[in-house]
Amino acid sequence: MRFEGKTALVTGAASGMGFLFSECFLKEGGNVVLADFNEEALQEKTAGLLELYPGRATGVLTDVRRYEDAVKARDKAVETFGRIDVLANFAGGTARRILKVPGELEFPDVPIDVFDFGLDVNLKGPFYMDHAVLSVMREQKSGVIVHLGSVTGVDGDPKGMDYPTAKAGLMYGLTKSVAQYGAKYGIRCVSVSPGPVLTREAMAKLRTLLGRAAEPQEVVDLILYLVSDQASFITGENIMIDGGRSVMPK
Ligand SMILES: NC(=O)c1ccc[n+]([C@@H]2O[C@H](COP(=O)([O-])OP(=O)(O)OC[C@H]3O[C@@H](n4cnc5c(N)ncnc54)[C@H](O)[C@@H]3O)[C@@H](O)[C@H]2O)c1
Numbered sequence: 001m002r003f004e005g006k007t008a009l010v011t012g013a014a015s016g017m018g019f020l021f022s023e024c025f026l027k028e029g030g031n032v033v034l035a036d037f038n039e040e041a042l043q044e045k046t047a048g049l050l051e052l053y054p055g056r057a058t059g060v061l062t063d064v065r066r067y068e069d070a071v072k073a074r075d076k077a078v079e080t081f082g083r084i085d086v087l088a089n090f091a092g093g094t095a096r097r098i099l100k101v102p103g104e105l106e107f108p109d110v111p112i113d114v115f116d117f118g119l120d121v122n123l124k125g126p127f128y129m130d131h132a133v134l135s136v137m138r139e140q141k142s143g144v145i146v147h148l149g150s151v152t153g154v155d156g157d158p159k160g161m162d163y164p165t166a167k168a169g170l171m172y173g174l175t176k177s178v179a180q181y182g183a184k185y186g187i188r189c190v191s192v193s194p195g196p197v198l199t200r201e202a203m204a205k206l207r208t209l210l211g212r213a214a215e216p217q218e219v220v221d222l223i224l225y226l227v228s229d230q231a232s233f234i235t236g237e238n239i240m241i242d243g244g245r246s247v248m249p250k
Contacts, residue, residue, distance in 0.1 A: 001028050001029040002028045002029070002224070002229070002230075003025050003028045003030030003085075003228070004028075004029035004030065005029070005030075006029075006031070007030065007031040007032070007033065007077060007081040007083055007084055007085050007086070008022070008031070008033070008084075008086035008087075008088055008227070009035060009073060009074065009077045009084050009086070009087050009088070009129075009133065010022050010025075010032055010033065010035060010086075010088045011035045011036070011062065011064050011073070011089050011090055011091035011125070011129060012035075012089075012090030012091030012092060013032070013034035013035055013036050013045070014034065014036035014038050014042040014044075014045050015036070015038070015041055015045075016197075016199035016216065017090055017148075017197065017199060017216050017220055018036070018088070018090030018091070019045055020216050020217065020220045021088055021090065021220050021223055021224070022034055022045075022049065022057070023049065024220055025086070026052070026053045026056055030056070030086075031056045031081045032049070032057050032058075033057075033058055033059075033060060033073065033080065033081070034046050034049070034057065034058070034059045035059075035060050035061075035062035035064075035073040035091075036059075036062065036091065037061065037064070037091075039061055042059045042061060043059065045059075046058065058076065058080050060072060060073045060077075064089075064091045064121065064124075064125030064126070064129055065117075065120040065121055065124060065125055066128075067131075067132070070128040070129045070131070070132040071132050073132070074129075074132040074133050077136075078136060083136070083140055084136050084137065084140075084143060085140075085142065085143055085144065085227075086143070086144050086145075086146070086227045087130065087133045087143070087145045087146070088146045088223065088227070089125070089129055089130075089145070089146060089147050089148060089170075090148055091125055091126075092121055092122045092148055092166075093122075094160045094162075094163045095114045095117045095118030095162050096114065096118075096159065096160045097160075098117070098121075099114050099117060101114055103159075106159070107159060107161055114162075115161065115162040117162075118162030118163055118166060119165065121166075122163060122170070123165075123166035123167075123169050123170060123174075126147055126174065130145055130174065130178055130189075134178070134181070134182065134187070137182065137185065137187045138182075138185045138187070141186045142186045142187065143182070143185075143186070143187045143188075144187070144189070144190070144226070144227045145187070145189040145190075146189075146190055146191070146192060146226060146227060147174060147190070147191040147192070148170075148192060148193075148194070149167045149170050149171035149175075149191045149192065149193030149194075150163065150164070150171075150193055150194060151193060151194065151195040151240065151242040151246050152164045153167030153171045153193060154168070154171075154193070154240070154246045167193070170191060171191045171193055171238040172191075172238060175189050175237070175238055176236045179235040180236065183235065188231075188235040190226050190234060190235065190237055190238075190239065191237070191238040191239065192222055192223050192226065192238075192239050192241060193238055193239065193240050193241065194214060194219050194242060195208050195213070195214065195240075195241070195242025195246070196214065196242075196243075196245070197215075197219055198213050198214065198215055198216060199216055206245070207245065207248065208242060208243030208244055209243055209244025210243035210244055212243065213243070214242075214243060218241070219241055222239065222241055
């Protein structure tokens with residue numbers, strides 16, 4: 001029960017690793033505010049968790065691309081549970097996939113709106129969430145912020161250029177900067193950067209040194225450790241969890 005009495009605000013909580021993290025955080029005694037822009041999935045997932053953990057979960061419709069929504073999510077967490085111990089920024093994904101851009105289109109032929117979307121979700125979203133939540137953590141003099149990077153932030157991608165650009169910004173610039181700012185207030189900030197994870201079947205095709213993609217639980221277990229007191233001396237760090245993909249012989 002590592003999270004008894006603690007509250008996590010989780011973006012991208014209606015699906016994939018964000019949902020799994022929320023479930024595990026509740027299982028270990030914590031409270032969770034699920035934030036997502038998919039209203040139907042958010043309602044369904046929040047209702048399911050509330051049945052299992054009465055009074056310890058709530059949902060807030062949040063598009064992380066909008067600063068007012070980041071503030072709304074923060075305020076909902078404070079009004080409901082009185083504090084925010086963990087901000088877990090799971091909301092993200094490649095704009096080309098989410099917006100269904102045909103695979104054959106090269107970078108200059110994809111409308112710039114697609115890349116605006118990708119940069120907004122993957123970089124400005126966590127930036128907005130961190131900005132909104134840090135005032136609460138500063139007041140509390142404690143807190144942990146997690147960013148979801150990606151092996152693509154190290155490797156690059158000649159097609160979906162928004163994604164590696166945004167993820168590299170999170171993994172290094174934002175993670176280090178928030179850690180530097182937060183230290184004097186007892187706030188830690190870490191980045192976790194997966195390789196392929198089986199939240200989608202297509203990920204099974206990607207190569208890794210270990211010859212397989214990750215189970216979502218393997219990534220979530222690392223994040224649960226990092227937000228727990230067991231990881232109290234880790235901050236400003238990007239941790240790769242990619243089955244060795246980033247160190248494969250080229
Ligand atoms: N799955 C992988 O192989 C993999 C690999 C590396 C990094 N990641 C990163 O891990 C994170 C979670 O991945 P996943 O596969 O579990 O994702 P997922 O696609 O299963 O879930 C993402 C969730 O984010 C929500 N979301 C998207 N845009 C949003 C917005 N603007 N505002 C609020 N919510 C929004 C979606 O509705 C969805 O519920 C993402 O940031 C992703 O980039 C995933």
